Amino acid sequence: MISWDERYSAAEYFYGTEPNEFLRGHCLEIRRGGDVLCLAEGEGRNAVFLARQGFHPLAVDQSPVGLGKAAQLASARGVHIDTVVADLAAYRIEVGRWDGVVSIWCHLPSALRAAVHRQVVAGLKIGGVFLLEAYTPAQLAYGTGGPKDADLLPTLAGLREELVGLEFVHAAELERVIHEGPGHAGPSAVVQVVARRPT
Numbered sequence: 605m606i607s608w609d610e611r612y613s614a615a616e617y618f619y620g621t622e623p624n625e626f627l628r629g630h631c632l633e634i635r636r637g638g639d640v641l642c643l644a645e646g647e648g649r650n651a652v653f654l655a656r657q658g659f660h661p662l663a664v665d666q667s668p669v670g671l672g673k674a675a676q677l678a679s680a681r682g683v684h685i686d687t688v689v690a691d692l693a694a695y696r697i698e699v700g701r702w703d704g705v706v707s708i709w710c711h712l713p714s715a716l717r718a719a720v721h722r723q724v725v726a727g728l729k730i731g732g733v734f735l736l737e738a739y740t741p742a743q744l745a746y747g748t749g750g751p752k753d754a755d756l757l758p759t760l761a762g763l764r765e766e767l768v769g770l771e772f773v774h775a776a777e778l779e780r781v782i783h784e785g786p787g788h789a790g791p792s793a794v795v796q797v798v799a800r801r802p803t
């Protein structure tokens with residue numbers, strides 16, 4: 605199977621350079637100018653967008669090639685992002701550190717996903733916001749992108765359990781049409797969460 609580094613080795617950006625639409629629509633739920641941790645950030649389109657909105661993003665991903673392109677994109681757009689190459693299985697989210705945590709198509713094995721989400725809850729400041737969009741198991745029937753392994757695909761019910769301690773502001777499983785480069789193209793089954801650490 606092709607690795608993320610290999611996938612990101614092409615000159616073009618695999619998911620494009622425009623941000624994910626769900627993130628664009630909900631990022632202002634996060635305190636303006638705040639520190640935002642972007643999980644599995646890949647080639648940086650979402651972190652660069654957040655930096656252009658005045659946030660301070662830290663992009664974490666296992667792919668040095670992806671994060672190298674993320675830094676290039678930030679430079680080309682005249683903004684700064686911090687990057688950390690790390691496997692989320694080993695990365696530790698600092699407790700009480702983040703105004704926002706963003707998870708866009710961060711498809712992890714279910715046990716790791718649950719462990720990361722426990723850290724997300726603890727890692728948010730009081731009032732901090734978690735934004736997530738991911739494919740659900742229903743996406744397996746669509747064939748328009750995303751992992752082929754159901755264990756990597758969360759449901760809203762599962763996310764509610766994994767994110768105990770947060771208040772859900774927006775929570776939906778829905779079909780929407782996605783155009784994010786060749787990897788994500790067409791009608792898709794997704795789950796979306798906007799959740800806040802309560803005061």
Ligand SMILES: C[S@@+](CC[C@H](N)C(=O)[O-])C[C@H]1O[C@@H](n2cnc3c(N)ncnc32)[C@H](O)[C@@H]1O
Pocket residue numbers: 608619624643644645646647648649650664665666667670690691692693707708709710711712
């Ligand atoms: C579908 S891409 C999404 C990239 C980005 N969030 C976006 O929306 O453009 C999934 C990303 O997850 C990263 N990833 C997968 N498993 C990971 C892990 N265990 N630790 C860190 N990153 C991981 C991959 O390297 C890849 O960049």
